Amino acid sequence: MMPEEYPTSTFAVAADQGRGAGPELHQFLDRLFDLSGVDLSGYGKRALQRRLRSLISGEGLSGLGELGERIGNDPRFLAHVLDRLMLRVTTMFRDPSFFRLFRDRVVPLLRTYPYPRLWVAGCSTGQEAYSLAILLREEGLYDRCRIYATDLNEAVIEKARSGVLPLDALEEYEQNYRAAGGIRALSDYYIRGKASAVLDPAVLDRIAVFRHDLARDASFNEFHVIFCRNVLMYFDEPLRYRVHQLFSDSLVRLGFLGLGQSESLHLSRHESQYDLLSRRHRLYRKLG
Ligand SMILES: C[S@@+](CC[C@H](N)C(=O)[O-])C[C@H]1O[C@@H](n2cnc3c(N)ncnc32)[C@H](O)[C@@H]1O
Structure with a gap:
């Protein structure tokens, strides 16, 4: 069963500007931190939400609540989510x-x-x-x-x-x-x-x-x-x-x-x- 603190509603993003992000996002980031020790609460919220939306739709999930539930049940999926959220693009002698x-x-x-x-x-x-x-x-x-x-x-x-x-x-x-x-x-x-x-x-x-x-x-x-x-x-x-x-x-x-x-x-x-x-x-x- 879905934990109560992770509502299953579609991830609402429209009103989010910077630190004024909705409670769903904060709960998700707290959960991510508890599970991984990775704190993404200081990431720019609009870009973070864009990446989360693409992750949720790519995985065919109903919303942030289900994503929060899955990262708690599957350590490999957790690692995958972290990897998608923390961009690692690099090259030698960049610029x-x-x-x-x-x-x-x-x-x-x-x-x-x-x-x-x-x-x-x-x-x-x-x-x-x-x-x-x-x-x-x-x-x-x-x-x-x-x-x-x-x-x-x-x-x-x-x-x-x-x-x-x-x-x-x-x-x-x-x-x-x-x-x-x-x-x-x-x-x-x-x-x-x-x-x-x-x-x-x-x-x-x-x-x-x-x-x-x-x-x-x-x-x-x-x-x-x-x-x-x-x-x-x-x-x-x-x-x-x-x-x-x-x-x-x-x-x-x-x-x-x-x-x-x-x-x-x-x-x-x-x-x-x-x-x-x-x-x-x-x-x-x-x-x-
Ligand atoms: C886009 S890569 C840039 C790599 C390299 N500096 C370059 O310019 O090619 C961004 C890196 O910052 C790391 N990063 C993100 N948040 C961080 C944090 N709070 N502390 C340390 N590294 C972080 C990511 O894991 C990722 O490897």
């Missing part, structure tokens, strides 16, 4: 000119630190951290760097640790690598097998991958660089504020913050704490 700019403007300054620490927050399956590792290696800096790659989703964390690359993406990775100013061939860094390619362990060597929830967890170090690209665009304003506070507390003076192309500090309460190094690439430097 290649961002990496080119990083090489030209940030790497020379990183050289001045004895032991640079870099945090890739919301790393998905690892491609962004791998790209950074390859770039730093080519610049002769990698041996004294440490990359911390974190994500909320356990499923992507395992993949990020593995260094496995999908064969059908290699051509795109290669093109991005070259456009980003890569000085060799990307294929020098992986071994191609029949079903997948695997990165050279030397690339993974200085990357630590672990679970960290930007919505709930505290900082765990002080960093010279933080990348959080294509993550904050899914968050609502209060959660974005929390995360920017976390980043500004975690960056060293004059440290660098890289956001995704459709993300910005413009008009945020943290904007005055940074210099914008490139508007196009959303690369910021914390003021002294």
Whole structure:
């Protein structure tokens, strides 16, 4: 029988704007959190509802109530739902000119630190951290760097640790690598097998991958660089504020913050704490 707190009515979305989402959605998100430890209450509600609607209709369910019931009965379905709700799209050297700019403007300054620490927050399956590792290696800096790659989703964390690359993406990775100013061939860094390619362990060597929830967890170090690209665009304003506070507390003076192309500090309460190094690439430097 359907638990009372999960009404079976069709998921009503029209009136939902941001945090004023209906009680059904809140109950569903509470249940999701109780079952998985994943808190999506700070996700932008309209996009979340769009994804939930598509999930509900794709599964032929009557509404959010039935979805809530099924995730409680079937752990595999729960994992599937989480995966559909937390978008994990990524690629190597995503927005290649961002990496080119990083090489030209940030790497020379990183050289001045004895032991640079870099945090890739919301790393998905690892491609962004791998790209950074390859770039730093080519610049002769990698041996004294440490990359911390974190994500909320356990499923992507395992993949990020593995260094496995999908064969059908290699051509795109290669093109991005070259456009980003890569000085060799990307294929020098992986071994191609029949079903997948695997990165050279030397690339993974200085990357630590672990679970960290930007919505709930505290900082765990002080960093010279933080990348959080294509993550904050899914968050609502209060959660974005929390995360920017976390980043500004975690960056060293004059440290660098890289956001995704459709993300910005413009008009945020943290904007005055940074210099914008490139508007196009959303690369910021914390003021002294
Ligand atoms: C679209 S991917 C972006 C991956 C990569 N940064 C890039 O730009 O290619 C967004 C990632 O953010 C992660 N994410 C979402 N909410 C998070 C949270 N609260 N804490 C940490 N990571 C989160 C998702 O699991 C997903 O892997």
